[in-house]
Amino acid sequence: MGLGGGLGRRFVVVAYDGAQILDVACPCGALEVANSHGASPPYVVELATVSGAGARSSSGIVVGGARRLASLTGEIDTLLVVGGAGTWAAATDQRLLGQVRRLAQRSRRVASVCTGTFVLAAAGLLDDRRxxxxxxxxxxxxxxxxxxxxxxxPLYIRDGNVYTSAGVTSALDLTLALIEDDHGPTLAREVARELVTYLHRPADQAQISTFLAAPPPSNRLVRDLLAHITANLADDLSPSALAARAGVTSRHLNRLFATHLGTTPARAVRLARTEAAAQLARASELSLAAVARRCGFRSATTLRQAFLDHYGVSGDKIRRMADMPRPLDPETAKTPRA
Incomplete structure (x- = not known):
């Protein structure tokens, strides 16, 4: 289905004026790299708009080489609708919605990036779906x-043959997931490495880090301690050690963290260590035991529990793409796995 006359996997990207250029570039760039690493059958990418003219992105850059949506015939492997500031006009453009509905019937799978979800919903393709x-x-x-x-x-969700993703760069996570579905984790891993990105984030990871979800704390002492925590994860970051560094009592430190972060010093430290460990686990070849030590956890078992508590997934799932042989980790050779 959707193999474009035997030439490859036909991947149609639907764009419009005001589209976010990264929503277009991330999938197309990842598929290009997949082809260069031997994707078989390769991806054949087509950009399509209602008029067939190029789409002026929200940044002002015009993406050309488009085809007219109404001219597309035959089977499609993947139909992807992008998002951006122009979504609201696109979601009320009956010509666009009609073509998206028509092409979805010809597609093995349908996907959206960011607010492109509104277009799929307006086309009636998301009823009773998550x-x-x-x-x-x-x-x-x-x-x-x-x-x-x-x-x-989540960063992206699959419900049947419909995939929806979160904002902007999650388009890359989604595309890596599609590449893995089509060609296996080894190729997806090679693409991620060439693009110098994390080996792709699990779908159910939260869209934003807890430390990015709110403005930095206004209290300078708390800001300085957070900076110290994130820069020295393997050090003694017990509440008493943090209080001593700040020159305050442990009780006063607890009050400051409760007021400005809504949590305790111990929980803030555990969160910082967990998020850093998740990034390191996906971006490196280190064993989970070595990741645990570098991020201040007592053992791999403690780290796995932190992943379950924070992300709701295991450490193995977080780094599920790391299936290639790993070089022997000197730290692991010295210290048995927990």
């Missing part, structure tokens, strides 16, 4: 389309 979108627009999507179940937390 979907995601950019975290800032989840409430609006749910209110406008009550027949759609909106979960704004």
């Amino acid at each position: 979907v995601t979108t950019h975290w800032g627009y989840g409430a609006s999507l749910a209110a406008e389309f009550p027949s759609v179940t909106v979960d704004p937390a």
Whole structure:
């Protein structure tokens, strides 16, 4: 299905004026790299717009080489609708919606990036499905389309043959997942390495880090301690050690963290270590035991529990793409795995 006359996997990207250029570039760039690493059958990417003219992105850059949506015939492997500032006009363009509905019937799978979810919903393709979108627009999507179940937390969601993803760069996570589905984890891993990105983030990882979800704390002492924590994860970061560094009592330190972060010093440290360990586990060849030590956990077992508590997934799932042989880790050779 969708192999474009035997030439490859036909991947149609639907764009419009005001599209976010990264929503277009991330998938297309990843598929190009997959082809260069031997994707077989290769991806054949087509950009399509209502008029067949190029799309002026929200940044002002015009993406050319488009085809007219109405001219597309034959089977399609993947139909992808991008998002961006022009979504709201696109989601009310009946010509666009009609073509998206028509092409979805010819497609093995249908996907959206960011607010492109609104276009799929307006086309009636998301009724009774669980979907995601950019975290800032989840409430609006749910209110406008009550027949759609909106979960704004994950990076991407698959419901049947429909894939929806979160904001902007999650397009890369989604595309890596599609490449893995089509060609296996080894090729997806090679693509991620060439693109110098994390080996792709699990779908159910939260869209944003807890430390990015809110403005930096206004209290300078708390800001300085957070900077110290993130830069020295393997050090003694016990509440008493942090209080001594700040020159305050442990009780006063607890009050400061409760007021400015809404948590305790111990929980803030555990969160910083967990998020750093997740990034290191996906981006490096280190064993989980070595990752645990570098990020201040007592053992790999303790780290696995932290992953389960924070992300709801195991350490193995977080680094599930790391299936290639790993070089012997000197730290692991010295210290048995927990």
